[in-house]
Amino acid sequence: MTASPAGSAGRILTLPNLISFVRLLGVPLFLYLFLVVEADVAAVVVLAVGGMSDWVDGFVARRLSQVSRLGELLDPVADRLYILATLIALTVRDVVPWQFTVALLARDVVLTANLGVLRRFGYRPPPVHYLGKTATFVLLAAFPVLLLAATVPGAAVAAGAIGWGLALWGLGLYWLAGGLYVIQAGRLVRAARAEVG
Template sequence: MSRRPAQAPDAGPPDRAATQSPGGAHGVLTLPNAISLLRLLGVPLFLYLFLGPRSDAVAVAVLAVGGSTDWVDGYVARRLGQVSRLGELLDPLADRLYILATLLAFTLREIVPWQFTVALLARELLLAVRLLVLRGYGYGPPPVHYLGKTATFVLLVAFPVLLLADAVPATAAVAGAIGWAMAWWGLVLYWASGVLYLVEARRLIRAARDGAQHPRTAP
């Protein structure tokens, strides 16, 4: 995902449009957006396979593909010059839906303890409140931080490994150890990125308040 360039110290309060990355002029029907939509379609497919017929092997494959292709849509968008606002919204949406769907399914199947699920959901709730507050100040969703993308990738790799450990008892010792090591590390990174998002939101809100109290006049 594209990053907003840093402002000079004397540049004044950031423009609210600056929280929205450029590239929105591109059309909706682009290859990166199609990849993101395909990733989104994998979410209900995974839930059906995992909670319905319990085809765990196929569910592992769907989850692994959905997680490992997390970076593909953004990479293709940059390579083809097809970065769009829709794509920048679809990409993190797909990531969050994969994580939430997996947590729900794993908790129902008792693969993941509810405490782990609550820890991840609490972070999502906190950032949802942050987004609502930012919208109140006229800001759109800020760009995704690389640490958040890293945390998401680690979690989306950890979940298929944990599922493999549960579905194939012969791999439980090794796959379980690897899966939980990655899951806990992903949780730490997930919260670390959440703190960075909150710090950025605080900076934007403070700038908006300063701008409202001390509006600049045209020279």
């Protein structure tokens, strides 16, 4: 995100942050609708709205000059929770195979270890790369389409092809962005060691 105007970085009560909080509430709502009451159509709607709002909160923050540190933290947390919750739910209901879930989660395990290394050397998490945001957007677009393919028989063929096209594209971008984060961390760690040496 772009630099925020003076005084706005510490703000909490902003419209973008409200959107992010609502997105977070959508995670347990989706899990309840999809896994407990199996209201699949409502679950598709919640998932689609959650995916679209990923772009909306950032757009509103920049448009209204309400970029805040809290918002910069909430946005990726909401993204990860949506992806994690959706993956688990879709795997439990056999909408996506476990291999796809493992492939996505393995990337997050790698980046968690990467973050631990950065913190050990006194660095904060790197800023979100546009490639990572694109990967997240594509994945959040793929999930409701895959869910639609699994729950609406008439849409199975077309929605399945579109959903898996997006999902595999998102998976590739997700790992590519992860690789860039690891390379960036490696450069920072080498620089820190050079200073000590």
